[in-house]
Amino acid sequence: MGFEAPSQLHGGDARRVQPFNRQADAPCQEPIGAPLERARLRIAALLNDLEGMLGEHAAPLLREARRQIDERACRIAVIGQIKAGKTTFINTLIGQPGLLPTDINPWTAVVSALHFRSGVATPEHAAVFQLFSIDEWKQIAKGGGRLRELTERLVPGFQPDLLRAQLEVMRSRSERRLGAKFEQLLGKSHRFKTITPELLADYISAGDPNLQASTTEQRRNYSDITRSADLYFDDSPFAFPITLIDTPGTNDPFLVRDEITRRSLENPDIYIFVLSALQPLSAADVAMIRLLNGLYKDRIIVFINRVDQLANPGVDATIVRRSVKKRLRLEFPNLHIPVISGSAWLGGLEMSSQPASGKEAQFSALVAGSGSPFAAPALATGMSEVAAAITQMMCNSTIAVLLQQIASCLLELVRSDQAGVSAQLQQMQTLFEAERTEVNALQKKIAEEEAALAAFEARAHALRASFEEMQAHFDRTIESGQNMLRSELRSIVRDFAQTSADRLAAAIENGVSTRSWRCNVTPLRSDLETAYLTAFDDLARDVVRVEQFLYPQLQVIVSNLLPGYRGTVLEAPEAPLAGSLSLSALSDRVTMDLDTHWWTHWFRARRSAHEHGNQLRILIENDFLPIVEQLVGDAVDSLRQRVEYTMQRASAIASGLLSGVEQRRQNVAVQAAPLRGSDDVQSAAHRQGEQIARIQKCLEQQATLTASCEELESILAGLDGLQSESARR
């Protein structure tokens, strides 16, 4: 990678991320995600061993596990209002102050994903910038997307002048910056082998609107037509593979790209919400946290940035932190949100090797706590606390759940194989024993064995057939559940719409001023959320019930098939089902979220009180019924995925058992050879040798499988420990 950071610091050691921390009790820190990375590496090593050892039946599951282990990174999105210091925060977190461009004006214009992954081959390109497709650009150029759609729905025919003006600015700026034929660039992606600050400035900085750039300078600014940026770093300051997502600030008066930004923020594992200490937690911030789809699970960290700009940083930072904490507890009583205060800028300053000058020197003195005229307490940058909070949250995130799932799935496969091998071993030993005593006994034994095998095989086949029934049963459960879920959510929306309509009509009739009127849909959202989650839980319970019926069946079959079976194999999978459920549809912006001044336009239409109410009802229904559809679709997807996973597991195990039976059948055939009289002394000796070798091999296989089992059990125990540890804190 050819990036040369101006500060001469680049990549590398994660300890740089916490350059100084003067708190006495600061824990000695590992790089971010270290505990999970250890589990990941152990699973990866085991996968290598298992791939050669387990049979063909396990191959699809192993492939899938391998893909997840190799490719899945923890996605951390950094979000917040404009000028909260998101980009500065990222620069400091990755130990490369000055990498991503920052400015006094809102500057980040493009969602950029920074991919960090150590120890893999360098991707061919270090930077990939995807420009808007022609369709996307047309959508922007025509109306600015969702906002326009919403205002149009509210006040048909009303032209949002502001939006139109902004669109014109954007179009003419693109033309000025990129030439009249800039539309020919659309749909392309630009790739580069190295990352340079100039490159980043060209693609992700908003750029100076007043600069008549292209004529005086060689470089061109593409930010207006860039949809996303992907930057790849092979030298990671983090332990676990991490993708950091830098976003343009919310609450930007330049609102054209708003929706595209929202859409490209798909399902991060962790959100870091950056606030400015000077304006901590406004109503807009609370609304945004409320809308984050992580509400169901703890996945938000709040970082109060820029405490260095408080009048009295040492004291005020604590006060701000306390008040933000209090407010969050009040707003989200069920959510544990770590709140950390600090200054990413100071952190970056500490890291930078450049001599501080002017104000910077003054602040450095303040940080160091020495020579400060105010004798203020030393100011922590908060960065090491953030790192610790991220690691802790990762241990409880969907990533940890995923590792757990993979490990327990592998454990199941290994155990069923282990049981198969030990049954085989036992059989061979019995036969071997019988042969040595007498032919008659052998004959009898073989007949018995063949009969048993035939019976078990029939059972195993019957089991497989019953899987199909099971699948149908799952489908029916999901189908009926889906309809119930839909009708329940729809009736909530309808009731709310009707109540709001009646209330509005009554208010207008009673002469209440509509000037500051606004329909608050927060209760509707939270009602929908509660109903959705409850209904989903019920549905999931149904699915789990079917699973719980299925697994004991499997266990009976297995214990019949495998005499050595001790009853610890094949537990029904634990149900982390709801954790994977997405609530993002609920955060879609609707007309009811539009600001009061849009509504004043709506009220201007001459309508009777009743008509106003009726219109409102229609608007609410048009807003929320599609959201209900989306939610139902998400629930069904989530359930189907789970069912597919369960069925895949069950049939992998069944196939494993059948192939074990096949193996035993072959053994029996070999044993039966002398009984058919085609045997001589030499071949008998040869056969005996083979048998001994086979037994030997079985014993070895059993030993490795046992070792794998122990390793997997210890990985799972470790992951469990991490989770309960972070839950305790």
Added chain:
Amino acid sequence: MSRSLLHRSGQSRGAELLAEARLLTRVAIAGEVNSGKTWLANGLLGSQVLPTSFVTRTEVPTVVEFGAKSRLVLERSDGSRVAASWEEVEAGTCQGRRLRQRLPSPRLQDLRLVDTPGLGDGDEQMAHRIRCICRSADLVLWCTSALQAWKASERDFWLSLSPRVRDKGLLVVTFGDMLRHDQDAGRVLARLQAEAGLHFRKIVFPAQLFDLLARARLQRAIHSAREPTIAHSPSTRALLSA
């Protein structure tokens, strides 16, 4: 740094403002939480009259006007009035409609200030009251922090005021002293001109505002000495529309 630049861009409009300030009576100060409203009010009063605390925010509108004696009165929602102290206000024990601070300050002889609570905590009732206060003022000072200037939420509120009210508005860029680089003030100002310039009469830094007001007072003093009868002339509104 920024001052010279502002002076240059503000010369012609400055003169306009002087004419208005000559008869100026009611000034409303509004903006989002922690945008330096109370700090600006104190600046206009020339002393630390109102408590600027980072933690306890201004919860009710505060009227500062001339009075023979210095006293603070709380007007309750039912219309009754009681004497209050800033300690009580800061402790949060004072609930009411507005605070009224009377002061024997010579600066208040041509000035009546209303310092409003910060917007942005989602209180629609308060937002509506602030709109009313802005409507009845002669000059509206909208405070925006140089460090996080002109957010969409600010613009949305400002545009919800009628053009007539906006025409009385000055955008005051506070916290300019906390910018980290010398060229930043100019850059912030350029962006504000581009994005908010159309919606305000003028964009100023506080120092420039104080300067203009001082000059207005001086001119007014000279004026009234020369032509004493004009001191209480037609309403500001008539003058603005002329």
